[in-house]
Amino acid sequence: MSMASVDIVAAGRIRRVRRRARVVLALLALLVTGFALTLMLGQSFTPPGDVIRVLMGHDVPGATFTVGQLRLPRAVLAVLAGLSFGLGGAAFQIMLRNPLASPDIIGISSGASAAAVFAIVVLRLDGAAVSIFAVAAGLGVALTIYGLSWRNGVAGARLILVGIGVSAMLDSFISYVLVRAPAWDLQEAMRWLTGSVNGARLGQSLPILISLLIFGGLLMSRSRDLQALRLGDDSAAALGTHVTRTRVMVIIAAVGLIAVATAVTGPIAFVAFLSAPIAARIFGSEGSLLIPAALVGAVLVLAGDYVGQFLLPSRYPVGVVTGALGAPYLIFLIVRAHRSGA
Amino acid sequence: MATDAALVLRSSRSRVFWLALVLAVLVALCAGSVAIGTRSVSWSEIWAALAGRVDTVGQAAVAARIPRTLMALLAGAALGLSGAIMQGITRNPLADPGILGVNMGASLAIAVGVAWFGITTANAYIWVAILGAGFTAVFVYVIGSLGRGGATPLKLALAGVATSVAFASLVIAVVLTRGDIAGGIRQWQVGGVGGATFARLSVVLPFLVAGFLISMATARKLNSLALGDELAAGLGERVALARAMAALGAILLCGATTAICGPIGFVGLIVPHLCRLLFGVDHRWLLPFSALVGAALLTCADIAGRLIARPNELDVGIVTAFIGAPFFIWIVRRQKVREL
Numbered sequence: 001m002s003m004a005s006v007d008i009v010a011a012g013r014i015r016r017v018r019r020r021a022r023v024v025l026a027l028l029a030l031l032v033t034g035f036a037l038t039l040m041l042g043q044s045f046t047p048p049g050d051v052i053r054v055l056m057g058h059d060v061p062g063a064t065f066t067v068g069q070l071r072l073p074r075a076v077l078a079v080l081a082g083l084s085f086g087l088g089g090a091a092f093q094i095m096l097r098n099p100l101a102s103p104d105i106i107g108i109s110s111g112a113s114a115a116a117v118f119a120i121v122v123l124r125l126d127g128a129a130v131s132i133f134a135v136a137a138g139l140g141v142a143l144t145i146y147g148l149s150w151r152n153g154v155a156g157a158r159l160i161l162v163g164i165g166v167s168a169m170l171d172s173f174i175s176y177v178l179v180r181a182p183a184w185d186l187q188e189a190m191r192w193l194t195g196s197v198n199g200a201r202l203g204q205s206l207p208i209l210i211s212l213l214i215f216g217g218l219l220m221s222r223s224r225d226l227q228a229l230r231l232g233d234d235s236a237a238a239l240g241t242h243v244t245r246t247r248v249m250v251i252i253a254a255v256g257l258i259a260v261a262t263a264v265t266g267p268i269a270f271v272a273f274l275s276a277p278i279a280a281r282i283f284g285s286e287g288s289l290l291i292p293a294a295l296v297g298a299v300l301v302l303a304g305d306y307v308g309q310f311l312l313p314s315r316y317p318v319g320v321v322t323g324a325l326g327a328p329y330l331i332f333l334i335v336r337a338h339r340s341g342a
Numbered sequence: 343m344a345t346d347a348a349l350v351l352r353s354s355r356s357r358v359f360w361l362a363l364v365l366a367v368l369v370a371l372c373a374g375s376v377a378i379g380t381r382s383v384s385w386s387e388i389w390a391a392l393a394g395r396v397d398t399v400g401q402a403a404v405a406a407r408i409p410r411t412l413m414a415l416l417a418g419a420a421l422g423l424s425g426a427i428m429q430g431i432t433r434n435p436l437a438d439p440g441i442l443g444v445n446m447g448a449s450l451a452i453a454v455g456v457a458w459f460g461i462t463t464a465n466a467y468i469w470v471a472i473l474g475a476g477f478t479a480v481f482v483y484v485i486g487s488l489g490r491g492g493a494t495p496l497k498l499a500l501a502g503v504a505t506s507v508a509f510a511s512l513v514i515a516v517v518l519t520r521g522d523i524a525g526g527i528r529q530w531q532v533g534g535v536g537g538a539t540f541a542r543l544s545v546v547l548p549f550l551v552a553g554f555l556i557s558m559a560t561a562r563k564l565n566s567l568a569l570g571d572e573l574a575a576g577l578g579e580r581v582a583l584a585r586a587m588a589a590l591g592a593i594l595l596c597g598a599t600t601a602i603c604g605p606i607g608f609v610g611l612i613v614p615h616l617c618r619l620l621f622g623v624d625h626r627w628l629l630p631f632s633a634l635v636g637a638a639l640l641t642c643a644d645i646a647g648r649l650i651a652r653p654n655e656l657d658v659g660i661v662t663a664f665i666g667a668p669f670f671i672w673i674v675r676r677q678k679v680r681e682l
Binding site: 100148149151157158160161162164165166168169171172173175176179180190194269270312313314315316319320323324326327328330331334335 | 436485486488495496497499500501503504505507508510511512514515518519532607608651654655656657659660661663664666667668670671674675
């Protein structure tokens, strides 16, 4: 190879890296703008100056309650949950090399949700205990699905179908717990069935923040190995990746992210499923999709919640909006994937 | 040849045996469904209620269980039969009116009809539901059969599940705008037979009877289709017509059932598989047996739903999903990956 062609390759590489950086910055800017807008807009408009003063801790008549007590906790929860779902979903999709293998389709979100609702309604737990319960159940479901779809190796199609079955079962368990609950509350039921950030309190976001730091960090530290898994197990092993160890770490991290967020917001429909494919579309499929997918997830939940609250004829939980958005995309994916014969 | 004759004789004898057994189970379940419930009642109250008296609370409870039992029988038979037909038409082991999204389509159609077009009569419910079911069936089938390889089980199941989720979201979106009907949101998402009355039964009955008759008439055609489209055409079967006719029967059955009970899944999946194991693959036997076993299964699930969540009731749709999902996984595991 001549020096000139090496230069061309290097130049192309630099261009791609710069493009990636630009896209990530653009997504970040979009997220920050969206966050700022949701603090200002609502039933009434709050000027940016008032919002900033509330955030600084000053007492602004009227704005302190709407911004500080209602909009801020809600927006923070939406962003953190979106980051978790986007990150966890992308990790599963990359690891299993199939966009359909996202935790909300194969039942892991349902498992976490079922455990959370059981812990809250039947065992009367709250706070961190619920999160731990949800993570344990998420891991259990992941293990079960993996085991059930095992037959001389795990085939993607079988894993997805087994996951759909497990998911149906867990959803009916959620309905069972809700029926047994002493007080039937529509809003609460919606949370555990489709996901919602209604009634958010700042304290609720803390476990999600911690889980993002721990599990998100774990996932990021495995980013290179996860990237290698995309080439297939054998190639990844040849490149020096411990395939099994990487898998186990990635599953723990991704399930942790999904489950802790689900324990607070419920399984917000299809955010985990949609984020990485949308990120890949903006971003190109090269390079690690984890950070872009997390950002896309946060934007989706934030925007979906705003749309559900203010732009539709009635107030909807965010899961209804993302659910209505995600299902056509799922159909599109089925049509397209099979046209190319994949 | 002699052994063939013996085989046929034996299998028809065993069919008669199974038929008697299923009927006996069905009668026992009917008795159980009337006697067992959230409220415990004495035998004398049951007899009095069966004789038409509703003087005490217990007698009234039993009197309410009679139409409910009939509804469970009819709905179960309709769903079992329509599942058998859907599996026959698509030659797909995972076909079921619930999994393919057809029930949710019917439910969405009713929700839209009630919220936006103000339909109120049970008759209108049924027509709208059948329309919704038919549209959804075509939609899912078209999506599932696009691309290479036609309608594989995986593609059909995914298309059905995706459609189901989308429609469930839309049902919430439609129903939540109407405070007056939002309280009953569960009934649009999870089916049950708790609200059955004789008046509703009499409205739905003609549709179900029509569905049963059309379905039974297609048994022979489904047998030809089972050989594959080319062979069936070679035998002189008009393949497209046979499919359309069988589909019409199945859609009438599950649409009308969903109109009265809401979406109930997995009955149509489990029942035909069980029946195929017990009675063989001949649709002339498979279809009637699927109807009977479906009736038994749904009645049994309904009784279970009344017992496990005391003092509340569990909608039968929740119970069938809980029994049906492991069955679904079992079928998935049995299939070779290549076919999926």
